[in-house]
Amino acid sequence: MEPVIKNIVLLRGLVSWGGFALFLISELISPYRKPSVSKAARLMTNVSLTLLNSIFLSLVFAAPTISIASWVAANRVGVLNMLSMPLWLKVSLAVLFLDFMLYIWHLLNHEMPLFWRFHRVHHSDLNMDVSTATRFHAGELSISAVIKIGLIYFIGADLVSVIIFESLLVLTAQFQHSSLRVPAWFENVFWLLFVPPSMHRIHHSVVISERDTNYGTILSIWDRMLGTLLKDVDQERIIIGVGPYREPQKLTLRHLLLMPFTRTIK
Numbered sequence: 001m002e003p004v005i006k007n008i009v010l011l012r013g014l015v016s017w018g019g020f021a022l023f024l025i026s027e028l029i030s031p032y033r034k035p036s037v038s039k040a041a042r043l044m045t046n047v048s049l050t051l052l053n054s055i056f057l058s059l060v061f062a063a064p065t066i067s068i069a070s071w072v073a074a075n076r077v078g079v080l081n082m083l084s085m086p087l088w089l090k091v092s093l094a095v096l097f098l099d100f101m102l103y104i105w106h107l108l109n110h111e112m113p114l115f116w117r118f119h120r121v122h123h124s125d126l127n128m129d130v131s132t133a134t135r136f137h138a139g140e141l142s143i144s145a146v147i148k149i150g151l152i153y154f155i156g157a158d159l160v161s162v163i164i165f166e167s168l169l170v171l172t173a174q175f176q177h178s179s180l181r182v183p184a185w186f187e188n189v190f191w192l193l194f195v196p197p198s199m200h201r202i203h204h205s206v207v208i209s210e211r212d213t214n215y216g217t218i219l220s221i222w223d224r225m226l227g228t229l230l231k232d233v234d235q236e237r238i239i240i241g242v243g244p245y246r247e248p249q250k251l252t253l254r255h256l257l258l259m260p261f262t263r264t265i266k
């Protein structure tokens with residue numbers, strides 16, 4: 001691996017595991033509610049899956065993603081490079097665009113049966129905490145990585161934009177999945193622009209009409225603009241998970257890796 005790629009992979013790991021430690025300690029000190037299944041067992045499964053994915057994705061997708069971002073900036077390729085604007089504006093617009101595209105991709109993961117086969121691995125977690133944020137099937141992450149390379153090329157996002165986007169993405173995902181008890185006033189203010197845990201908890205409900213809402217990751221404005229925002233749900237009665245998957249012993253690492261290739265589940 002080239003030194004620059006190695007350094008960026010290292011930086012990503014630092015942000016990701018730093019956020020993991022921060023939110024894990026916070027949610028252990030001040031949990032939103034008691035876990036309904038063993039937290040230690042879920043952590044083991046989710047962290048193992050995260051480690052496997054990190055190794056695989058770093059080896060396969062880090063180099064092409066970093067190379068394309070450097071190449072579009074050097075050759076002034078992509079929509080944002082056709083216009084002259086200050087760097088801060090270019091970076092902000094690239095991050096906004098990538099977040100909106102992620103919203104669309106997330107919506108498609110719920111609406112298209114083939115993508116749902118992979119995305120249900122994420123939703124099958126029986127409780128939500130910081131480790132849920134990175135519980136994904138490598139199949140979903142691989143398709144997403146290929147699409148992202150195309151989007152970086154299209155919009156002309158440079159390396160700084162991609163690093164800022166990826167860092168914001170992992171930290172906001174960890175916060176909104178965490179079981180951290182957040183003061184109501186903070187949730188209410190944060191909800192105006194971003195995605196607090198209560199908003200994302202609705203998205204992880206077993207009730208399908210609740211699950212198919214609140215797709216935003218960094219910003220909640222896309223849900224507001226496109227009518228997929230759902231707020232008024234009694235948080236106390238939300239059951240996390242996917243209907244047919246209720247037994248922890250059938251949700252081990254092996255089950256999660258095979259899940260996309262098993263029976264159809266709504």
Ligand SMILES: [Zn+2]
Nearest residue numbers: 106110119123
């Ligand atoms: Zn989802």
